[in-house]
Amino acid sequence: MTTLSFATPATTNENGRTISGLVAPYGKPGYASTGKTQIRAGAITVPEEIKRVKLLLDHDPARPVGYATAAE
Structure with a gap:
């Protein structure tokens, strides 16, 4: 498994407990377990059922904290 790490600001919605933020910035350097990497536009396919994401x-499948509701 390849892990990508990016430092990016996130915002929250106090009423609905919604977290919003950037998951993978295109064209910006990041670091994976294999070293420095960049993600090109179009490299990520968003599934039809976004809630499956x-x-x-901490990338631990035993510690889910939510699911995706939208992707732009």
Whole structure:
């Protein structure tokens, strides 16, 4: 498994407990377990059922904290 890490600001919605943020910035350097990497536009395919994309605490599948609701 390849892990990508990016430092990016996130915003929250206090009423609905919604977290918004950038997952993978295109064309910006990031670091994976294999070293420095960049993601090109079009490299990520968003599934039709967006709620299948789980949000995991520390990439641990035993610690889900939510799921995706939208992608732009």
